[in-house]
Amino acid sequence: MFDEKKLVSKILGRNKNITDVFFAACGGSLNDLFPVHYFIESESKKLHSMCKPARELVLIDSPRWNDKSITFVLSHSGNTPEAIEAAKIAKNNGSFVIAITNDKNSKLNDSSLYDDLIVYNWGKSVSHKDVPMGIEFRIVNEFLHQTEDDYTKYEDMLSGLNQIDSIIENAKNIQKDSAAKFAQKYRKQPFLYILGSGASTSQAYGFAICSLMEMQWMDCAYINSAEFFHGPFEVLQDDKVFVQCINAGKTRVLDERSRDFIEKYHGQLEVIDANKFGMDKIKDSVVDYFNPFVFYEMGVLYRDELSEKRGHQTDFRQYMGKVDYSYESDIK
Amino acid sequence: MFDEKKLVSKILGRNKNITDVFFAACGGSLNDLFPVHYFIESESKKLHSMCKPARELVLIDSPRWNDKSITFVLSHSGNTPEAIEAAKIAKNNGSFVIAITNDKNSKLNDSSLYDDLIVYNWGKSVSHKDVPMGIEFRIVNEFLHQTEDDYTKYEDMLSGLNQIDSIIENAKNIQKDSAAKFAQKYRKQPFLYILGSGASTSQAYGFAICSLMEMQWMDCAYINSAEFFHGPFEVLQDDKVFVQCINAGKTRVLDERSRDFIEKYHGQLEVIDANKFGMDKIKDSVVDYFNPFVFYEMGVLYRDELSEKRGHQTDFRQYMGKVDYSYESDIK
Numbered sequence: 001m002f003d004e005k006k007l008v009s010k011i012l013g014r015n016k017n018i019t020d021v022f023f024a025a026c027g028g029s030l031n032d033l034f035p036v037h038y039f040i041e042s043e044s045k046k047l048h049s050m051c052k053p054a055r056e057l058v059l060i061d062s063p064r065w066n067d068k069s070i071t072f073v074l075s076h077s078g079n080t081p082e083a084i085e086a087a088k089i090a091k092n093n094g095s096f097v098i099a100i101t102n103d104k105n106s107k108l109n110d111s112s113l114y115d116d117l118i119v120y121n122w123g124k125s126v127s128h129k130d131v132p133m134g135i136e137f138r139i140v141n142e143f144l145h146q147t148e149d150d151y152t153k154y155e156d157m158l159s160g161l162n163q164i165d166s167i168i169e170n171a172k173n174i175q176k177d178s179a180a181k182f183a184q185k186y187r188k189q190p191f192l193y194i195l196g197s198g199a200s201t202s203q204a205y206g207f208a209i210c211s212l213m214e215m216q217w218m219d220c221a222y223i224n225s226a227e228f229f230h231g232p233f234e235v236l237q238d239d240k241v242f243v244q245c246i247n248a249g250k251t252r253v254l255d256e257r258s259r260d261f262i263e264k265y266h267g268q269l270e271v272i273d274a275n276k277f278g279m280d281k282i283k284d285s286v287v288d289y290f291n292p293f294v295f296y297e298m299g300v301l302y303r304d305e306l307s308e309k310r311g312h313q314t315d316f317r318q319y320m321g322k323v324d325y326s327y328e329s330d331i332k
Numbered sequence: 333m334f335d336e337k338k339l340v341s342k343i344l345g346r347n348k349n350i351t352d353v354f355f356a357a358c359g360g361s362l363n364d365l366f367p368v369h370y371f372i373e374s375e376s377k378k379l380h381s382m383c384k385p386a387r388e389l390v391l392i393d394s395p396r397w398n399d400k401s402i403t404f405v406l407s408h409s410g411n412t413p414e415a416i417e418a419a420k421i422a423k424n425n426g427s428f429v430i431a432i433t434n435d436k437n438s439k440l441n442d443s444s445l446y447d448d449l450i451v452y453n454w455g456k457s458v459s460h461k462d463v464p465m466g467i468e469f470r471i472v473n474e475f476l477h478q479t480e481d482d483y484t485k486y487e488d489m490l491s492g493l494n495q496i497d498s499i500i501e502n503a504k505n506i507q508k509d510s511a512a513k514f515a516q517k518y519r520k521q522p523f524l525y526i527l528g529s530g531a532s533t534s535q536a537y538g539f540a541i542c543s544l545m546e547m548q549w550m551d552c553a554y555i556n557s558a559e560f561f562h563g564p565f566e567v568l569q570d571d572k573v574f575v576q577c578i579n580a581g582k583t584r585v586l587d588e589r590s591r592d593f594i595e596k597y598h599g600q601l602e603v604i605d606a607n608k609f610g611m612d613k614i615k616d617s618v619v620d621y622f623n624p625f626v627f628y629e630m631g632v633l634y635r636d637e638l639s640e641k642r643g644h645q646t647d648f649r650q651y652m653g654k655v656d657y658s659y660e661s662d663i664k
Binding site: 038045048062064198208210222230233235250 | 359388412530542547558565585586
């Protein structure tokens with residue numbers, strides 16, 4: 001069983017003066033890292049954090065990526081070349097590398113690539129505490145608790161992590177009929193906009209690029225709700241379709257504002273509102289960080305309903321894993 | 333005349349121990365800030381940087397946003413409520429606020445909102461050194477030069493800033509015919525993808541949300557080239573249209589990889605390649621940071637050509653500045 005206390009002791013045992021955290025992954029895995037990066041930016045007084053597509057992070061190779069840093073490398077398959085490359089560079093730079101994968105027999109399980117390896121299970125019966133986003137939050141929450149005296153949200157985070165599974169079950173039950181109706185109505189829609197903000201900006205992004213583009217071959221775009229009024233809203237007319245994710249917590253005002261405008265000007269609007277799912281069980285102080293768990297699952301729900309109505313299986317690919325799109329590593 | 337040396341002295345005169353830089357703006361102005369944020373992440377050993385939509389930054393209100401920070405607030409009109417709000421919070425937090433606007437009579441010109449105000453001119457005859465992106469690069473380049481002993485790119489950056497105007501003139505001349513043909517061919521295209529990476533990720537984004545969505549009411553999505561292979565590429569078939577921005581410098585490999593794949597699998601592809609415009613006049617050490625200048629102007633060029641062929645004037649709006657979309661500030 002993974003133990004975040006032991007891991008944090010191991011990190012601090014090697015270097016007590018950690019200043020930076022780097023998050024390296026691609027696509028769906030990058031979405032799982034972003035909320036924890038957002039958490040650090042929002043809560044830590046000491047840590048700097050960078051979260052980028054793995055290969056971009058490697059090409060930048062920030063001067064801060066050194067032995068005073070921790071690097072999270074996440075690859076579900078454990079074989080993503082960009083993630084392997086990022087782990088290699090992180091190790092070369094002296095960073096403490098935490099590699100996270102679903103497959104213990106993958107390329108990422110090479111002891112030269114990490115300081116700690118976490119292999120997680122995946123499936124409907126696995127708690128959200130024990131999948132990558134939950135694991136990362138547990139590690140960083142523990143780290144802040146042990147290293148920053150005035151960090152006060154430790155217990156609230158732990159309590160939230162114990163609530164999130166039941167909230168997600170709620171969310172699926174409550175939203176299922178809407179998702180099915182949406183899928184029926186928009187199964188032939190040529191193009192959709194997905195809106196979200198704050199910690200779940202990455203889940204609006206993942207809804208678009210993973211659930212719809214990758215798994216349904218549907219064209220769509222993701223927009224940060226905060227940016228909607230600064231350009232994107234000019235496309236709004238009554239033939240346009242928007243999925244609006246509405247967070248619980250501080251950034252809710254951003255999502256409500258774009259929702260209200262789209263309604264007023266007759267956009268076709270699907271609202272997914274985290275506040276309807278029992279998020280009040282989570283403390284206000286930390287509720288922001290639990291929105292991404294919910295919206296990841298909402299992307300899955302809508303994708304699955306669309307799959308049914310469109311006759312397009314979610315695991316059907318034309319390119320991924322089927323054709324060659326390898327690249328020559330920049331790392332010699 | 334704006335003098336970055338004086339400004340940096342003023343900042344350091346107030347606090348020698350600057351640790352953080354915050355970038356606050358919306359839409360097109362946010363695009364102008366991102367490359368400088370990227371520059372700090374890539375080059376600084378001491379500074380941490382955060383770049384977010386202004387209101388999101390305000391809602392997060394990071395514990396690092398304090399008297400050891402500098403905040404850039406950019407609003408072209410000087411009246412964007414989210415930018416004003418960010419300046420207010422930054423000042424409350426004790427940050428050194430640099431407010432940048434095109435209009436000296438705007439709301440942003442209120443001495444309670446900034447420590448330094450920069451009013452820039454705008455128009456075809458103004459050098460790119462003297463518009464927001466250039467001004468910000470000059471300030472941060474000067475800051476790193478004065479505060480980080482091993483920062484070696486000072487002269488290369490200054491030299492690049494002296495080259496960029498002529499490179500952009502080149503780029504416009506070289507790309508004009510392609511842009512006109514593109515506009516003729518795709519004037520009725522329902523939907524486009526814009527791809528870019530690295531420092532000009534924000535210019536791919538701006539190409540989509542400002543040039544096309546706002547100014548042409550065209551539906552489109554922006555994708556980081558590094559992310560293309562991790563979901564988005566599954567939509568690729570011969571009816572899809574992609575505009576691929578190709579950087580000069582380190583991140584070029586990311587753009588070339590998606591370009592090659594789109595070509596191979598018969599996507600309709602418009603390539604804009606910074607290497608064709610004389611970017612070799614700029615030192616390799618800093619060329620990455622000059623891509624955004626070029627791609628901003630390419631967005632403008634394609635927008636203007638589309639405007640001609642679509643009969644849609646670039647300053648025609650249905651909502652912006654025409655209907656009420658104000659919000660009640662969260663700041664009391």
